Amino acid sequence: MKKIEVILPFLFVTFLMLSCGSDDSGGEVAADLQVIGIWDLSEVNISSAQDVNMDGTSSTNLMNELDCISGTILIDGDNVWTFEQTGISITTITGGQYFAQCSVNDVTGTGAWTANGNQITFQGSTTLGTLTLSGDRLTNLIDDDLPGIRSYVYVKRE
Template sequence: MLATYYKIVLLIFNVGLTDFNIFMKKYTYYLFTCLVLVFISCSSDDSETATDDSALVIGTYSLSEINVNVAQDVDEDGTASNNMLDELDCLNGTLTINADGTWDLDLVELDITSVTGDFYAIRCGRTNNFTGKWTFQSSVLDLNASNFSAMVLNSSVLIEGVNEDLPGVLNRKFVKQ
C-alpha cells in the first residue's frame, strides 16, 4: 500500500527516483500529517440514535382547566376564578391519544360573549368531537389540527397554550388518567 502512495507522489509531482529520495526526506512530515488526517476524517461518524418517546403521551386525558386572562364569577358564588371549570360544572373534555397515531377529543365548548368592560357572559356551549393524527417530539404534542395549538407534556399534564385574551382563552390543561 505504501508503494502505491509513492507511485502516486511520483506521478503527481513528476519527479525522478533520485529526486524522490530528496523529496521524501524533505516532505515526510507533511505526508505523515496528511495520512493521519485522512484516517481521522474516515473515523466512524455514528450519531446518537433518536429515542422514540411517543409512548409517554399515549393515553386518556381529562380536561382539568380552561383558563381566561381575567378572573370571572360566572356561578355568582362570590369567588371569581380564572379557571372556568371552577365556575361551570357543565364543562368537560376527554382527549385520547392512541398508539396508532390517531387522537380523539370530546370537548364541551366555552361560549363567551362580551357584556361590558371586563365582564363577560360565559356559559357552556355544545359538545364537539374532534379527531385526527398526532405527532410527538421533544415533549410537544401536535394534533395537526387548525383549531388546536401544539400541547406541551409536563409530567402527566398536557398544556395547550392558546394565549388569547377574553373572549378567548389563555390555555387548556388535560391531566392523564
C-alpha cells in the same frame, strides 16, 4: 489454539462495550410513549378572574365556574387521537366582566398525532394544534385575552 484464547476475551470485551452504548435513555420514557392514554380536561384558563356562577368567588379557571365543561383526548399507540370537549361561549358584558356558558355543540375531532420532543402535534385539528407535554399535563396555550381562552390543560388519567 493460543490465538483463540487471546481473541475470545478481546471479542467478549468488545461486545460488552458496544452493547452498552451512550444512547441509553437512562430510564427516561420518550414523549411519544408518555402521551399514549386518556387525558381529561382539568383547566380552561382565561386572562382575568371572573365570577360566572355568581357564588362570590372569582376564578381564572372556567371549570371552577361552570359545571357543564368537560373534555377528553384519547391518544393511542397507533398514532391516532380522538377528542371530545364541551364548546364554550364567552361574551363581553361591561366593566371588565364577561358572560361564559357552555354551548349546545360539542367540539369533536379525530386524526393522527406526532411527537417532537415535548411537543405533540394533532394533525387534522385546528382546535388542538400543538400541545406541550410536561409530566402528566398536556397544555394547549392559546394566549388570547378575554373574551378568549388563554389555555386548556389536560391531565393524564391513571
